[in-house]
Amino acid sequence: MKVRASSFGSGIPLAFKALREHKLRAALTVLGVVIGTGTIIGVGSILAGFDGAVSNVMSSFGTDKLVVFKFKVGFRTGRLSPEERNRKPLTLDNVRAIRERCPSVRAVVPQMFAPWEMIHRVRYKSNDIAGVNINGVEEGFTEVGGIEMSQGRFFSGAEDLHRLPVVVIGEDAHSALFGTEPAVGKEIEVDGHKVTVLGVMKRPAASMPGETDRRILLPYYTLRKMFPNAKEHLLFVAAYPGLQAAAADEVRSVLRQERRVKHNDPDNFHISTPEQIIEDFRKITSTTALVMIVLSSIGLLVGGIGVMNIMLVSVTERTREIGIRKAIGARRMDIVVQFLTEAVVLTLAGGIVGMILGYGISLAARLIFPSLPTQVPMWAVAMGVCVSVGVGLFFGIWPASKAARLDPVDALRYE
Secondary structure: OOOOHHHHHHHHHHHHHHHHHOHHHHHHHOHHHHHHHHHHHHHHHHHHHHHHHHHHHHHHHOOOEEEEEOOOOOOOOOOOOHHHHOOOOOOHHHHHHHHHHOOOEEEEEEEEEOOOOOOOEEEEOOEEEEOOOEEEEOOOHHHHOOOOEEEEOOOOHHHHHOOOOEEEEOHHHHHHHHOOOOOOOOEEEEOOEEEEEEEEEOOOOOOOOOOOOOOEEEEHHHHHHHOOOOOOEEEEEEEOOOOHHHHHHHHHHHHHHHOOOOOOOOOOOEEEOHHHHHHHHHHHHHHHHHHHHHHHHHHHHHHHHHHHHHHHHHHHHOHHHHHHHHHOOOOHHHHHHHHHHHHHHHHHHHHHHHHHHHHHHHHHHHHHOOOOOOOOOHHHHHHHHHHHHHHHHHHHHHHHHHHHHOOHHHHHHOO
């Protein structure tokens, strides 16, 4: 049975008339649709922003880099297993072995962590920072770690070899300790040890949302002198262009030999790449997106039931109108289309309000976290429109069919 265009044309004005006459009722009816659509748009934009931020950080790290640690770094689900917690740390001997026996490796730089069980503090005069991460690195870290200086210079290999008490600090550490004063040449205390500031590092071009630059980098051997019980190493490995996969295989082979891993046993260390870290992050965000869809579906279900109820009320209120329309020649399909159009207009209006709400959530997230490049993805907008229209169609079918089945004689008699 063909649908006449006039059915749509008459349905749309009637739908807007119903919205104007029953503003509060319509608003309460589509509240669930507003919440559901706003959730899709808002959370979708935040997830897209996080994805962009992580991708930017990993891209700035470089496609020829590897990160080696005793267990998996980056984004992961679940806790460390007992076997992972009991693994032996990587050592400086492992670094030397990689340098000597991995032809695809251009450079490898160790990063030693100050003991994790301590709360580390940095002080300058009356200014104090607690909970900073203190690391010891070699001179080559400037290249592998992408270090750029805004003040002063990085420490040299000779200063590292002679265990000199010098340090370079991050931008936020500089602001917290010195304000606007220059830091170069000033003496600060790192966990009670006096060291001289050689330079201030620029904030990384790409950083995670909300991340502060409170890096405290000491020469590798200086940190070993200050913290004799420090053992944990993270290795930054740079491969020659195009040889990342070969470098990873060589590093794995060398470390398995160095760490006495038996032939059939799994690795007791982990090699991460920027691509793998991004993939792990997207696995987590896909789970978050699934939860978002489930939660928004609840709001849409509530909204859909409200739409169905209000349309059933509308059918009852307009029984005589339906009888008149049928008496002057309206077909069943014309009545169905009219009421479905009203339901769709109602839910689409809620969807549009929800999109505005979601866009507001996106803007608020960007204001709170300036480094979070939130953006409303087109898939979220398309999904919001399709879902709101779909809710109107699905939950409007029963009221529309009920209206179409009314007997015109009985409808005209209805008071």
